[in-house]
Amino acid sequence: MTALLGKKLGMTSxxxxxxxxxxxxxxxxxxxxxxxxxxxxRDGYSAVQIGFDYLTKSTQSNKPEKGHFAKANVRPTRFLxxxxxxxxxxxxxxxxxxxxxxxxxxxxxxxxxxxxGFQGVVKRHHFGGIGMTTHGQSDRVRAPGSIGGSSYPSxxxxxxxxxxxxxxxTRTIRNLEILDxxxxxxxxxxxxxxxxxxxxxxxxxxx
Amino acid sequence: MNAIQFVEQKSIEKSLAxxxxxxxxxxxxxxxxxxxxxxxxxxxxxxGEKERVQNYQGVVIARRGAGINATFRVRKISNGVGVERxxxxxxxxxxxxxxxxxxxxxxxxxxxxxxxxxxxxxAKLH
Numbered sequence: 001m002t003a004l005l006g007k008k009l010g011m012t013s014x015x016x017x018x019x020x021x022x023x024x025x026x027x028x029x030x031x032x033x034x035x036x037x038x039x040x041x042r043d044g045y046s047a048v049q050i051g052f053d054y055l056t057k058s059t060q061s062n063k064p065e066k067g068h069f070a071k072a073n074v075r076p077t078r079f080l081x082x083x084x085x086x087x088x089x090x091x092x093x094x095x096x097x098x099x100x101x102x103x104x105x106x107x108x109x110x111x112x113x114x115x116x117g118f119q120g121v122v123k124r125h126h127f128g129g130i131g132m133t134t135h136g137q138s139d140r141v142r143a144p145g146s147i148g149g150s151s152y153p154s155x156x157x158x159x160x161x162x163x164x165x166x167x168x169x170t171r172t173i174r175n176l177e178i179l180d181x182x183x184x185x186x187x188x189x190x191x192x193x194x195x196x197x198x199x200x201x202x203x204x205x206x207x
Numbered sequence: 208m209n210a211i212q213f214v215e216q217k218s219i220e221k222s223l224a225x226x227x228x229x230x231x232x233x234x235x236x237x238x239x240x241x242x243x244x245x246x247x248x249x250x251x252x253x254x255g256e257k258e259r260v261q262n263y264q265g266v267v268i269a270r271r272g273a274g275i276n277a278t279f280r281v282r283k284i285s286n287g288v289g290v291e292r293x294x295x296x297x298x299x300x301x302x303x304x305x306x307x308x309x310x311x312x313x314x315x316x317x318x319x320x321x322x323x324x325x326x327x328x329x330a331k332l333h
Contacts, residue, residue: 009209009210009211010211011211012211012214012215012275013275013276014214014215014217014218014275015218015221015222015275015295015297015298015299016299017299018253018300019251019295019298019299019300019301021295024214026210026211026214028210180214180217182213182214182217185210185213187210187213187214189214
């Protein structure tokens with residue numbers, strides 16, 4: 001398994017050898033302790049559970065959590081995530097760092113996108129809105145329009161796209177390139193953008 | 208320094224390391240040049256497999272940005288046609304920046320040079 005948890009720090013750009021300015025995201029990834037190995041025999045599936053972001057105070061975790069981490073002999077972390085793998089090569093207690101990744105690796109990055117709040121249909125579902133403000137419809141330029149028939153079917157179909165909460169959904173961007181690995185600072189420089197706000201948790205998995 | 212600045216600094220230093228440095232002459236790799244100065248920029252041009260150096264000489268008319276985003280704008284008159292080129296200050300394709308002549312101007316952006324003839328520009332700058 002080549003996966004890490006990290007914190008999105010923000011975006012910048014760096015130059016490649018051809019002098020092109022490449023947009024990139026800086027992620028603080030790892031160190032991630034392996035907290036548990038899930039096995040088919042015991043858990044019904046096989047996976048590796050890793051943590052990220054060591055807690056500094058013992059009051060930040062409760063007793064069951066402390067016991068879970070103590071089993072692997074690692075310090076408690078803020079986040080825990082599992083990654084499905086068939087044959088885990090790591091042992092619990094091991095610590096994964098950015099050195100898992102090499103420059104040029106292709107990864108997929110998963111995170112929770114920025115929450116947009118309650119949005120109308122134009123922003124949320126890319127409706128066109130109304131193209132004109134004349135003929136008495138100047139007050140409904142961004143309105144959804146008809147949401148269905150009247151006498152038939154006399155109801156609104158489930159799944160009808162309407163206004164509502166937008167964003168803060170798990171998103172994955174695939175095929176991103178690792179531009180740089182900085183082990184001293186636990187940093188990964190990933191080409192392009194990754195989901196989520198600054199300081200949010202991201203999962204980085206080699207493809 | 209935060210992590211983002213650290214990454215930017217690393218890219219800047221990598222670019223500067225590839226430049227033709229004349230350390231003994233005390234020249235810095237990004238010399239202290241200002242708008243109004245006449246400079247010569249040695250640019251690496253990659254043509255297929257081959258790589259050669261092209262010189263671009265003109266008057267700096269503007270500098271903008273900070274850190275890795277810093278750029279500067281150089282204007283020259285080429286065969287009677289005004290040409291402006293924007294260089295990223297820390298681009299690795301720049302091999303050297305040599306100040307040929309200092310100018311004396313009061314503005315930070317010399318866009319007013321665009322409407323002037325070569326002779327007028329010379330009279331204005333020096």
